[in-house]
Amino acid sequence: xxxxxxxxxxxxxxxxxxxxxxxxxxxxxxxxxxxxxxxxxxxxxxxxxxxxxxxxxxxxxxxxxxxxxxxxxxxxxxxxxxxxxxxxxxxxxxxxxxxxxxxxxxxxxxxxxxxxxxxxxxxxxxxxxxxxxxxxxxxxxxxxxxxxxxxxxxxxxxxxxxxxxxxxxxxxxxxxxxxxxxxxxxxxxxxxxxxxxxxxxxxxxxxxxxxxxxxxxxxxxxxxxxxxxxxxxxxxxxxxxxxxxxxxxxxxxxxxxxxxxxxxxxxxxxxxxxxxxxxxxxxxxxxxxxxxxxxxxxxxxxxxxxxxxxxxxxxxxxx
Amino acid sequence: xxxxxxxxxxxxxxxxxxxxxxxxxxxxxxxxxxxxxxxxxxxxxxxxxxxxxxxxxxxxxxxxxxxxxxxxxxxxxxxxxxxxxxxxxxxxxxxxxxxxxxxxxxxxxxxxxxxxxxxxxxxxxxxxxxxxxxxxxxxxxxxxxxxxxxxxxxxxxxxxxxxxxxxxxxxxxxxxxxxxxxxxxxxxxxxxxxxxxxxxxxxxxxxxxxxxxxxxxxxxxxxxxxxxxxxxxxxxxxxxxxxxxxxxxxxxxxxxxxxxxxxxxxxxxxxxxxxxxxxxxxxxxxxx
Numbered sequence: 085x086x087x088x089x090x091x092x093x094x095x096x097x098x099x100x101x102x103x104x105x106x107x108x109x110x111x112x113x114x115x116x117x118x119x120x121x122x123x124x125x126x127x128x129x130x131x132x133x134x135x136x137x138x139x140x141x142x143x144x145x146x147x148x149x150x151x152x153x154x155x156x157x158x159x160x161x162x163x164x165x166x167x168x169x170x171x172x173x174x175x176x177x178x179x180x181x182x183x184x185x186x187x188x189x190x191x192x193x194x195x196x197x198x199x200x201x202x203x204x205x206x207x208x209x210x211x212x213x214x215x216x217x218x219x220x221x222x223x224x225x226x227x228x229x230x231x232x233x234x235x236x237x238x239x240x241x242x243x244x245x246x247x248x249x250x251x252x253x254x255x256x257x258x259x260x261x262x263x264x265x266x267x268x269x270x271x272x273x274x275x276x277x278x279x280x281x282x283x284x285x286x287x288x289x290x291x292x293x294x295x296x297x298x299x300x301x302x303x304x305x306x307x308x309x310x311x312x313x314x315x316x317x318x319x320x321x322x323x324x325x326x327x328x329x330x331x332x333x334x335x336x337x338x339x340x341x342x343x344x345x346x347x348x349x350x351x352x353x354x355x356x357x358x359x360x361x362x363x364x365x366x367x368x369x370x371x372x373x374x375x376x377x378x379x380x381x382x383x384x385x386x387x388x389x390x391x392x393x394x395x396x397x398x399x400x401x402x403x
Numbered sequence: 404x405x406x407x408x409x410x411x412x413x414x415x416x417x418x419x420x421x422x423x424x425x426x427x428x429x430x431x432x433x434x435x436x437x438x439x440x441x442x443x444x445x446x447x448x449x450x451x452x453x454x455x456x457x458x459x460x461x462x463x464x465x466x467x468x469x470x471x472x473x474x475x476x477x478x479x480x481x482x483x484x485x486x487x488x489x490x491x492x493x494x495x496x497x498x499x500x501x502x503x504x505x506x507x508x509x510x511x512x513x514x515x516x517x518x519x520x521x522x523x524x525x526x527x528x529x530x531x532x533x534x535x536x537x538x539x540x541x542x543x544x545x546x547x548x549x550x551x552x553x554x555x556x557x558x559x560x561x562x563x564x565x566x567x568x569x570x571x572x573x574x575x576x577x578x579x580x581x582x583x584x585x586x587x588x589x590x591x592x593x594x595x596x597x598x599x600x601x602x603x604x605x606x607x608x609x610x611x612x613x614x615x616x617x618x619x620x621x622x623x624x625x626x627x628x629x630x631x632x633x634x635x636x637x638x639x640x641x642x643x644x645x646x647x648x649x650x651x652x653x654x655x656x657x658x659x660x661x662x663x664x665x666x667x668x669x670x671x672x673x674x675x676x677x678x679x680x681x682x683x684x685x686x687x688x689x690x691x
Contacts, residue, residue: 144495191677197494198438202627203676206669209624213666327620337499373506380499
């Protein structure tokens with residue numbers, strides 16, 4: 085029972101603290117490039133956390149772009165009706181995908197392994213096609229441009245600095261929710277990851293925890309979509325293409341799927357590496373591919389797992 | 404009526420192309436239990452190898468197609484033998500490995516050939532009149548080659564020792580190994596066979612449709628659609644589903660336009676996955 089009431093551990097605390105540093109970046113620099121990179125990191129971290137929640141239950145989800153689209157378009161459509169209050173739209177961006185995920189979860193969580201991967205991929209394709217087929221609501225292939233900036237306590241989040249700090253806030257919020265969920269249900273998720281059938285036979289109501297994880301992961305992805313739309317002030321179908329799920333999966337796997345720090349370090353390293361290429365950013369996908377192969381073949385723990393392993397070896401050698 | 408027939412012929416032609424792709428995809432899953440995310444990449448690679456042979460080396464197109472098949476099969480064989488084989492029993496790891504390979508392949512092609520579509524044309528052009536409709540000659544040739552390749556694959560799988568070995572490994576690997584079959588020898592061959600089929604399709608189809616670094620994504624999505632409809636791992640199911648997908652796509656694009664056809668297919672596949680994961684034929688080939 086002691087573990088059940090533990091909502092935060094060291095990894096969660098470190099993740100929140102690291103992300104919170106983003107609030108103070110404008111005190112040191114006004115570089116648009118740094119702001120842009122950090123915004124990409126914050127959005128990527130949130131989306132990768134959505135993937136990570138499902139991976140805690142050994143489920144690889146390609147549905148992140150679908151739920152990001154739901155969150156992003158919710159905010160864009162709310163903007164048409166001049167609903168821009170930050171608290172209201174944040175709640176909407178989380179709740180709409182989460183509510184959609186309830187009936188969807190009842191359907192797709194019957195599947196496991198490869199079939200789950202395929203059904204989530206199909207889901208993202210369907211949402212993408214639905215966006216194209218409903219131009220009166222979503223703007224179709226043109227998307228919705230000119231989305232008004234959100235307002236926080238009467239102030240428009242319109243300047244680069246405000247957008248950065250707002251995206252940072254979203255990332256911190258998502259990390260608190262993700263960390264709280266996965267820490268509180270750590271043993272349940274671990275049992276499902278280890279052996280779902282055995283866990284069920286021992287009395288664990290597996291579907292309840294899988295459904296909870298799926299719904300929260302959808303809400304977290306919705307927040308990523310919201311942050312993306314807030315940054316671009318446009319909701320466009322290309323921002324939510326099914327193929328971008330690969331990026332978020334790469335962030336999570338390369339960062340390390342065993343800790344909440346994995347999505348954070350994975351996103352940070354890959355977004356930074358992508359921007360290192362400068363005008364040759366198109367190399368990024370190839371880099372992701374090479375890193376995925378390396379991680380899967382020689383460093384299954386990703387960045388965080390490998391660093392942890394090296395740290396433990398060093399500590400063991402000293403003793 | 405002419406419009407109906409025209410759509411039916413286009414649908415059959417598309418179906419034959421999809422069948423070649425889906426057979427390779429489902430062959431890999433049925434025998435190795437691997438979902439090959441790099442399948443679209445091998446299709447692209449086949450197209451680019453054929454293009455390079457024709458445009459840069461002046462090789463005749465039929466020979467270029469054979470070289471493309473050999474190149475994609477060789478890469479598939481090497482990839483399976485040296486990388487995939489090490490983690491072949493881990494579904495998630497193999498999926499990630501093929502995803503990594505796809506990213507490397509598509510990015511490598513993008514860097515080598517640039518983002519623009521290549522000027523790659525089928526060597527035969529013109530149309531043949533069949534009753535009230537005109538059918539492009541290149542479509543008929545591709546249809547004939549695809550059907551011949553499907554028959555050849557059937558012969559390999561059902562009339563040769565190699566095929567019997569592969570099917571035995573797909574049915575029960577432990578028993579097959581006890582009988583003396585060697586997965587380390589046969590798995591790379593199965594993978595090479597499948598990637599060679601993807602390369603063949605790429606070399607045949609990209610001169611008719613398009614050849615650019617992005618063409619692998621829709622191919623992967625179509626392969627998914629087809630093999631799920633047919634039942635993952637089922638060769639007969641994949642072949643039947645491929646023609647069904649081709650016909651639905653063709654009729655929907657003629658009569659409805661837009662992406663309604665794709666949307667209908669994806670929703671159908673979603674429902675199938677949820678309520679009948681074994682596909683239309685309902686035969687369980689391999690637990691996923």
